[in-house]
Each structure stands twice: as structure tokens, then as C-alpha cells.
Amino acid sequence: MLFVADAMLGKLSRWLRLVGLRVIYAPEELAVEDDDVIKLAARRKAVLLTRDEELAEKAKNYCRTFLVRSNDLRSQFREVAAAFKIKIPKRETQALCPKCGSRLERVPKKSVKTLVWPRVYARHNAFWRCGNARCAQIYWKGTHVREIRRVLKEIKTAGDEKRVTRARTA
Numbered sequence: 617m618l619f620v621a622d623a624m625l626g627k628l629s630r631w632l633r634l635v636g637l638r639v640i641y642a643p644e645e646l647a648v649e650d651d652d653v654i655k656l657a658a659r660r661k662a663v664l665l666t667r668d669e670e671l672a673e674k675a676k677n678y679c680r681t682f683l684v685r686s687n688d689l690r691s692q693f694r695e696v697a698a699a700f701k702i703k704i705p706k707r708e709t710q711a712l713c714p715k716c717g718s719r720l721e722r723v724p725k726k727s728v729k730t731l732v733w734p735r736v737y738a739r740h741n742a743f744w745r746c747g748n749a750r751c752a753q754i755y756w757k758g759t760h761v762r763e764i765r766r767v768l769k770e771i772k773t774a775g776d777e778k779r780v781t782r783a784r785t786a
């Protein structure tokens with residue numbers, strides 16, 4: 617499944633990528649105007665994620681659309697996770713680059729020695745690099761992954777969450 621997220625959902629895009637979902641953040645493809653965002657989602661056969669009711673209404677005729685109700689990142693994530701039955705990744709290596717959405721590759725510790733802060737290098741042993749050469753961002757098992765895991769755990773334990781979300785979006 618592929619998502620296109622509109623300009624209001626940049627942080628949510630990062631989080632979805634972190635749990636391994638393919639997300640195109642519309643402004644990265646220079647799609648900011650409503651029509652361009654809809655065209656992008658339709659062309660890529662993607663599910664359009666938006667917080668804009670007007671946009672969602674218009675988009676429905678052209679692509680699969682999901683209207684995100686909440687203003688809070690954590691709740692937004694829960695809404696999408698519940699609606700699309702997002703599975704909790706077993707390993708953080710399933711994460712895609714939160715910055716650009718490309719695959720991450722595990723890289724030997726030594727190879728990042730000059731690329732990360734000495735403190736980070738000393739504290740961590742597992743490193744990943746974004747496979748997109750233009751991005752090449754380095755990641756390690758830091759606070760970001762821990763945060764994502766915590767959110768995923770919350771989704772898993774909140775049994776009624778799906779029903780609540782559905783009632784709200786109906």
C-alpha cells in the first residue's frame with residue numbers, strides 16, 4: 617500500500633515511514649495545491665491522507681481517501697493505524713527513512729565513525745544508512761525508534777481504539 621500525505625501531515629508521514637509504510641509526502645513532489653495532490657495520489661494509485669475536509673470530499677472521486685480527524689500526532693497515527701490495520705513491526709530494520717521514505721541498509725559501525733557525533737558512536741552499535749544516495753541519512757537505535765515502539769504498543773493495547781476511530785470517521 618502506498619500513501620500520499622498532504623502538506624499538513626509531515627510529521628505523520630515521518631512516523632508512518634518509521635514503521636515501514638510507503639508514504640509520499642506531497643510537498644516533496646511539489647504537490648501543494650489541492651488538484652496537484654489529488655492528481656499525485658490518483659497517478660500513483662495511492663491512498664490520500666488529508667486533514668482537509670474539502671480536499672477529502674473532492675478527492676473521493678479520484679482516489680481512495682482517508683480524512684484524518686485529529687490535530688494531535690499520536691492520535692493521527694492511531695487513526696491511520698486502526699483504519700489500515702497496521703501491523704507492529706518486529707524489528708526496527710523494517711523502518712523506511714523518515715526523511716525521504718527510502719529503504720534503510722544496515723551498515724558496519726566502523727563505516728559511520730566520521731559521520732556521527734563521537735558520543736553517538738560510543739553509545740551505539742547498530743547503524744543504518746538511507747539507501748537513497750541523495751539522502752544517505754544515518755540512523756541508530758536511539759530515542760526515535762523507542763518512541764515509535766511505545767506508540768505501537770499503545771495501539772496494540774488499546775483494544776477499543778479501532779471501534780472508536782471508526783465511529784468518529786463514520
Ligand SMILES: [Zn+2]
Nearest residue numbers: 713716746751
Ligand atoms: Zn532518506
